[in-house]
Structures are given as structure tokens and as C-alpha cells.
Amino acid sequence: MNHPQFKGTIRSFTPDGYERLLEIIHQDSKKAYWVSIFEPEHYIDPSITSDSSQIGQEIILRVALKLVIQVQTLDSNSTLGIVQPISNSPHSVMVGEITQILDSDLLVCLAGEDFPSILVELEHPKSLAIGQVIRAVGELSNHA
Numbered sequence: 001m002n003h004p005q006f007k008g009t010i011r012s013f014t015p016d017g018y019e020r021l022l023e024i025i026h027q028d029s030k031k032a033y034w035v036s037i038f039e040p041e042h043y044i045d046p047s048i049t050s051d052s053s054q055i056g057q058e059i060i061l062r063v064a065l066k067l068v069i070q071v072q073t074l075d076s077n078s079t080l081g082i083v084q085p086i087s088n089s090p091h092s093v094m095v096g097e098i099t100q101i102l103d104s105d106l107l108v109c110l111a112g113e114d115f116p117s118i119l120v121e122l123e124h125p126k127s128l129a130i131g132q133v134i135r136a137v138g139e140l141s142n143h144a
Contacts (some may be wrong), residue, residue: 004117008033010055015044021090024059026028026114033082033114035063036090039140059143060108063085065109068138071126078133081112082140093142096120098132109134119143 005123008024011032017103020037065082074095094117096109104125119135128134 004062005060006033006035007058009058009112010057010059014054017047019106020044021088022059024061025046025059025069029114031114033083034088034090035140037061042080043108047133062119062144063115063140063144064121065092065136066121066141066143067093067123067139068120068133068136069123070137071122071128072135074133074135076133078135079112080133082115082118084140088144090115090140092121094118094125094134094136094138096134096136098128098130098134101130107134 007027010022011025012023014021018040020039022037024033026033053096078095080095080097080128082092084092094111096111098107099110102108102109105122107120109118109120110116116142
């Protein structure tokens with residue numbers, strides 16, 4: 001599967017053990033997105049800054065919408081995109097068009113210009129079809 005990269009600049013980060021919460025400014029749109037990442041090989045005490053996640057550093061990630069428990073189909077002319085209604089959180093609401101179905105719980109969607117192809121990992125399998133527009137609620141996270 002071709003999974004485009006998300007490119008941006010780190011504006012802030014919070015380390016917590018093996019997890020990081022990063023605020024990333026998208027390279028093209030200059031919009032800010034909060035993304036959780038997991039680095040199992042690099043534990044960082046929350047009071048110490050990370051060498052791999054410094055403010056101002058450019059970063060390239062493959063992102064996915066994970067932990068999706070809410071999915072509903074929408075009208076096909078809905079505006080595509082991702083919004084993050086909770087301040088300083090990777091909690092995300094995506095409106096996207098399904099472009100591939102990899103499994104009953106794994107989709108690829110077009111979710112606007114910033115996310116031309118994003119993996120969507122459903123917690124529960126759902127019967128959906130290519131071309132449907134969906135609203136999915138989950139967490140914006142890195143995808144290894």
C-alpha cells in the first residue's frame with residue numbers, strides 16, 4: 001500500500017515514557033495538527049526533552065486515524081478533512097472518502113488536501129464500500 005508521508009515542523013511536544021504528543025505544522029497548508037507517536041526503543045522521562053523531537057525540527061511521518069470506534073456514512077458532497085475539536089489532543093474527527101478497503105476494519109481514505117491518503121483503523125469491523133464518504137472519530141497517530 002502506498003501511504004503518503006505527512007511532512008511538517010514540530011511546534012511543541014510532550015514526552016511521556018515511550019509516547020510523544022507532538023503539535024506539527026503541516027508543510028503545505030501551515031495548519032497545526034496534534035499527533036501521538038510511539039517510540040518503543042527510546043524511553044524519555046517527561047521532564048527531559050527528546051533529541052528526536054525537538055521544537056522547530058522538520059519531521060516526516062506516516063499518519064493514521066487509529067482507535068476509531070465511531071463511523072457513520074455521510075452525503076457524498078460533504079467537505080473532506082480532519083478537525084481536532086479538543087485542544088492539545090490528537091483526538092480527531094475525519095470526513096473522508098473511502099478509496100481502498102484493505103480489510104473489514106482497515107480502510108484508506110481521502111481526507112482533504114492535507115491527507116490525500118490516510119489509513120483508518122476501525123476498532124470494530126464495518127461493512128463499507130469504496131466511494132462512500134464517512135465520518136470517523138479517532139486518534140491521529142503515527143503508523144509504522
